[in-house]
Amino acid sequence: MIAVDYRKILIFFVLMFSILSTQAQVCGTLSDLNGTRLKRNLKESLSQFNHKDGLIDYVPIQFIIVNRNDGTGGIPEERIFESLCLTNRLFASLEIQFYINDVFIELNSTSIFSQSTNNSGFVQALYDQNKVTNAINVFVGGELASGNSAYYSGGSDVIYMDKMYINNKDVILAHELGHFFSLRHTFWGWEQTDYDINNATPTAVFIGNTSHEVEYVDRNLNCAEAADLICDTPADYIRDWGGGCNYLGGAVDPIGVLLDPDERNLMAYYSFASCDQYYFSETQKSVILSDLNSRVALRDLEPNVLNPVLETVKLTSPLQGSSVFYDDVNLTWNPVENAEFYYIELSRLPSFGVIHEVLISDVNYVNISGLLMDRTYHWRVAPFNAIDFCSFEPSDQWSFITSETTSYNVLANQGKVYVYPNPCNGDKLSVKSNAKDEIISWQILDVTGKVCLSSSFSQSALPLSQSINVSGLETGLYIFSTRTKEFSIQQKFIIQ
Numbered sequence: 001m002i003a004v005d006y007r008k009i010l011i012f013f014v015l016m017f018s019i020l021s022t023q024a025q026v027c028g029t030l031s032d033l034n035g036t037r038l039k040r041n042l043k044e045s046l047s048q049f050n051h052k053d054g055l056i057d058y059v060p061i062q063f064i065i066v067n068r069n070d071g072t073g074g075i076p077e078e079r080i081f082e083s084l085c086l087t088n089r090l091f092a093s094l095e096i097q098f099y100i101n102d103v104f105i106e107l108n109s110t111s112i113f114s115q116s117t118n119n120s121g122f123v124q125a126l127y128d129q130n131k132v133t134n135a136i137n138v139f140v141g142g143e144l145a146s147g148n149s150a151y152y153s154g155g156s157d158v159i160y161m162d163k164m165y166i167n168n169k170d171v172i173l174a175h176e177l178g179h180f181f182s183l184r185h186t187f188w189g190w191e192q193t194d195y196d197i198n199n200a201t202p203t204a205v206f207i208g209n210t211s212h213e214v215e216y217v218d219r220n221l222n223c224a225e226a227a228d229l230i231c232d233t234p235a236d237y238i239r240d241w242g243g244g245c246n247y248l249g250g251a252v253d254p255i256g257v258l259l260d261p262d263e264r265n266l267m268a269y270y271s272f273a274s275c276d277q278y279y280f281s282e283t284q285k286s287v288i289l290s291d292l293n294s295r296v297a298l299r300d301l302e303p304n305v306l307n308p309v310l311e312t313v314k315l316t317s318p319l320q321g322s323s324v325f326y327d328d329v330n331l332t333w334n335p336v337e338n339a340e341f342y343y344i345e346l347s348r349l350p351s352f353g354v355i356h357e358v359l360i361s362d363v364n365y366v367n368i369s370g371l372l373m374d375r376t377y378h379w380r381v382a383p384f385n386a387i388d389f390c391s392f393e394p395s396d397q398w399s400f401i402t403s404e405t406t407s408y409n410v411l412a413n414q415g416k417v418y419v420y421p422n423p424c425n426g427d428k429l430s431v432k433s434n435a436k437d438e439i440i441s442w443q444i445l446d447v448t449g450k451v452c453l454s455s456s457f458s459q460s461a462l463p464l465s466q467s468i469n470v471s472g473l474e475t476g477l478y479i480f481s482t483r484t485k486e487f488s489i490q491q492k493f494i495i496q
């Protein structure tokens with residue numbers, strides 16, 4: 001008699017179910033049912049695009065971080081960099097490099113973030129309103145109610161990604177880009193049909209009401225007319241394999257030949273099977289290059305900077321260990337050659353083990369408000385640009401202490417002399433003084449300490465109120481410095 005351990009069986013089924021559930025978290029793309037673009041790209045690729053020329057095609061990609069309406073839920077920026085680095089490695093052999101179009105658009109939209117139906121007309125309209133031209137648009141939001149991890153919207157020509165799959169190991173973004181460039185799944189036709197080992201393999205499967213010829217294993221039969229229309233990707237019918245990077249499920253084609261799919265192909269559904277690598281086939285690569293060539297809006301574009309960032313940032317203020325006003329902290333550093341953006345990390349811990357806040361700035365300063373009082377914060381800054389973002393080289397780390405009031409200057413300044421509006425639109429800066437004594441002189445300095453403007457007010461009547469023409473100053477952070485008989489005051493302001 002065989003003793004049956006029901007507990008083990010139960011655990012087995014729970015495990016199997018969770019593995020299958022994970023496998024089901026795949027892509028929901030079903031566009032281009034006629035394959036019009038794919039067929040054109042295949043035809044073009046035969047004549048023109050079999051070879052690359054050693055020149056990189058730079059393709060801009062715009063990530064749109066989707067939050068809920070209340071601004072919560074958006075993906076942390078660093079995961080986007082990781083995912084794009086991985087994607088660029090997967091596209092390296094095509095000599096395609098995606099670069100960051102702009103850092104990053106934030107969109108508050110629960111309708112997109114928690115969409116109940118993939119790619120509904122309503123959601124497509126929102127995509128169309130918020131996408132940018134001249135870049136591939138990738139909306140990154142919450143989990144899809146459909147259970148899919150992502151999809152390509154042919155109607156809006158954008159990609160939607162569940163943020164869970166934007167990271168340094170999942171290859172879903174590369175798969176969706178394959179759809180963007182007109183590729184079908186290797187198992188095309190089987191999207192709505194489970195392969196059933198217990199029944200004879202049909203010669204046709206259905207998507208909706210449309211029947212599609214099943215691809216045979218033998219390359220001489222119908223590989224160019226069936227499924228993905230591509231002959232260097234073996235026949236595949238499987239979209240729920242949970243057994244690692246070697247399909248052993250025993251599926252056969254309609255004439256009984258054993259299926260041997262390419263589990264490493266990016267357009268198959270073995271993305272979670274822990275294969276040692278993933279790739280596009282040579283014909284798929286040609287199709288992608290043909291499609292890119294046909295997309296006038298994406299062609300012949302280049303990032304502003306083509307060189308990597310070689311230097312690290314030198315922090316300038318607030319000086320290491322200084323005390324600052326908790327609700328108005330200006331962090332500044334020296335600009336770095338080839339840097340278009342700066343990645344600023346703020347942490348309560350010197351180890352940066354927990355990051356309090358990440359900020360991205362396209363200028364060499366940032367203003368932070370709303371910090372806690374009487375706390376020490378550590379900060380560091382890493383420069384990057386649209387093509388160089390895979391390994392951040394942070395600056396030395398400095399710290400500051402937040403307090404209700406800070407240095408003598410700010411203490412002395414309270415309510416006495418101030419400039420406004422701040423930020424200033426670059427036209428007129430107004431000065432107001434409630435001080436009991438006369439302003440003797442003033443200067444406007446940039447962050448390096450260079451005097452940009454200076455003068456003396458002739459006015460001695462109090463309270464002083466006067467405008468300074470700042471239209472000659474470039475955008476940036478400045479220091480307004482004044483002197484009276486009793487004290488000197490410095491106030492930072494921004495021209496934008």
Ligand SMILES: [Zn+2]
Pocket residue numbers: 027028029175176179185
């Ligand atoms: Zn897909």
